[in-house]
Amino acid sequence: MPLEFAGGGVLIEHDAVRSSVGLFDVSHMGTFAVSGSGAKDGLNEIFTNDLNRIAPGQAQYSMLCNDSGGVIDDLFVYLVSDEHVVVVPNAANSSVVIGTVERILESRDVRLIDQSPSTAIIAVQGPKSPEVIADIGLAVELPYLGFVERDTDHGHVLLARTGYTGEHGYELLVDSAEADYWWAELAAAANAVGGRVCGLGARDTLRTEMGYALHGHELSLDINPVEAGVGWAVGWDKIAFPGSSALKSIRESGPERKLVGLQFLDRGIPRAGMVVAASADSSAVLGKTTSGTFSPTLKQGIALALLDSEVKLGQVVSVDVRGRSCRAEIVRPPFVGSNPRA
Amino acid sequence: MTPDHLKYTNEHEWALVTETGTIRFGITDHAQESLGDIVFVTLPDPGSQVEAGENCGEIESTKSVAEIFAPISGVVVARNDVVETSPETINADPYGAGWLAEVNPADPTAIDALLSAADYEAVVSAAS
Numbered sequence: 001m002p003l004e005f006a007g008g009g010v011l012i013e014h015d016a017v018r019s020s021v022g023l024f025d026v027s028h029m030g031t032f033a034v035s036g037s038g039a040k041d042g043l044n045e046i047f048t049n050d051l052n053r054i055a056p057g058q059a060q061y062s063m064l065c066n067d068s069g070g071v072i073d074d075l076f077v078y079l080v081s082d083e084h085v086v087v088v089p090n091a092a093n094s095s096v097v098i099g100t101v102e103r104i105l106e107s108r109d110v111r112l113i114d115q116s117p118s119t120a121i122i123a124v125q126g127p128k129s130p131e132v133i134a135d136i137g138l139a140v141e142l143p144y145l146g147f148v149e150r151d152t153d154h155g156h157v158l159l160a161r162t163g164y165t166g167e168h169g170y171e172l173l174v175d176s177a178e179a180d181y182w183w184a185e186l187a188a189a190a191n192a193v194g195g196r197v198c199g200l201g202a203r204d205t206l207r208t209e210m211g212y213a214l215h216g217h218e219l220s221l222d223i224n225p226v227e228a229g230v231g232w233a234v235g236w237d238k239i240a241f242p243g244s245s246a247l248k249s250i251r252e253s254g255p256e257r258k259l260v261g262l263q264f265l266d267r268g269i270p271r272a273g274m275v276v277a278a279s280a281d282s283s284a285v286l287g288k289t290t291s292g293t294f295s296p297t298l299k300q301g302i303a304l305a306l307l308d309s310e311v312k313l314g315q316v317v318s319v320d321v322r323g324r325s326c327r328a329e330i331v332r333p334p335f336v337g338s339n340p341r342a
Numbered sequence: 343m344t345p346d347h348l349k350y351t352n353e354h355e356w357a358l359v360t361e362t363g364t365i366r367f368g369i370t371d372h373a374q375e376s377l378g379d380i381v382f383v384t385l386p387d388p389g390s391q392v393e394a395g396e397n398c399g400e401i402e403s404t405k406s407v408a409e410i411f412a413p414i415s416g417v418v419v420a421r422n423d424v425v426e427t428s429p430e431t432i433n434a435d436p437y438g439a440g441w442l443a444e445v446n447p448a449d450p451t452a453i454d455a456l457l458s459a460a461d462y463e464a465v466v467s468a469a470s
Binding site: 003004009010011012201205267268269293294296301322324 | 378379381382384400402404405407426
């Protein structure tokens with residue numbers, strides 16, 4: 001996926017997703033399937049979230065942690081049945097996730113198949129995405145996080161009401177041999193309703209406006225789910241999993257840092273890794289930004305930052321933007337209206 | 343399209359002698375195209391001294407940050423507030439409404455040493 005498409009640009013592509021529809025080729029993400037009796041139960045002993053919270057035909061955001069509660073990866077789990085589960089990890093972490101799952105499930109009667117090379121993933125995101133899905137012959141009523149599987153003239157399709165933009169949207173897992181067909185069909189359908197193809201740049205501005213975590217930024221081996229504010233994706237009462245006891249004690253004693261949103265009051269664009277202090281003339285460092293960008297919707301700088309857990313919503317702090325001090329207010333993301341369930 | 347009546351630098355900026363003898367400058371079409379959507383600009387303050395080839399501001403796009411280099415030494419006499427409030431003006435009209443600042447040159451003949459349009463186009467095509 002390019003940063004942006006010729007004739008587009010981050011701002012136009014971002015706006016297409018917020019106002020109409022945008023397509024993203026996210027085939028770089030990994031895909032693997034775990035099947036066999038006990039597939040669901042086995043994965044429930046590995047990932048943080050509780051698969052007993054969902055029913056077949058539903059997807060769930062989850063994580064793989066190490067024993068100290070650090071996040072090896074965040075991922076989506078598609079529960080097809082108790083005997084068949086599809087998992088989509090991040091590209092860079094895919095082999096580590098697969099290796100860990102294989103090792104833990106070794107003694108069980110399940111098979112893991114890495115489907116990354118044979119699977120393409122296309123995200124269709126925006127208020128007009130239902131029209132695009134209907135146009136390509138997959139019209140379906142799906143609740144948020146629901147999915148269906150279809151066998152079509154162009155291979156197997158898993159269609160899910162998921163995404164990374166904060167808009168009503170879908171993700172399609174298709175056979176990579178048929179990826180060109182689906183991409184062309186979807187692009188034509190999107191163009192017909194004023195949408196467009198989008199790149200990695202818009203994907204990042206869209207997810208940052210929603211405050212969605214990106215592994216390596218808001219979540220990492222050094223940032224646990226409690227600090228990052230994704231404790232909702234941890235099954236606190238379920239069976240033990242890697243990191244579960246560490247995470248429970250972090251939750252009980254309270255995290256030292258917490259992830260917040262920063263909305264800029266001064267002109268300036270934050271980026272990841274900038275130092276945040278209580279004020280411009282204060283040497284008391286509160287933490288650092290984990291992501292930052294120009295919000296195309298708000299037309300101002302926004303950032304996610306991991307700060308001392310004492311900070312309060314509404315507090316004004318100072319961000320060091322390459323030597324220039326910019327004031328920013330601590331807010332709770334999302335920075336813009338959220339409509340993924342709409 | 344590189345206007346013939348302007349002079350250019352290796353840092354992808356253009357310079358123009360105005361009717362009052364000041365040097366107006368901005369970034370080239372190639373530069374704005376490479377940066378992509380420009381969303382933030384910091385310009386030198388009027389009255390400040392700038393040195394040829396040295397950093398005197400920033401242009402930030404959705405993709406990256408670029409420094410602004412003064413094409414010529416002198417004192418800043420004007421800056422284009424339009425591009426601070428509407429940075430996209432630089433994308434839309436880099437040689438016109440998207441100018442950045444004006445300098446009263448320390449040496450009025452220094453501009454003659456800058457690149458011609460043809461020389462600058464050679465710089466761009468050699469780099470691509």
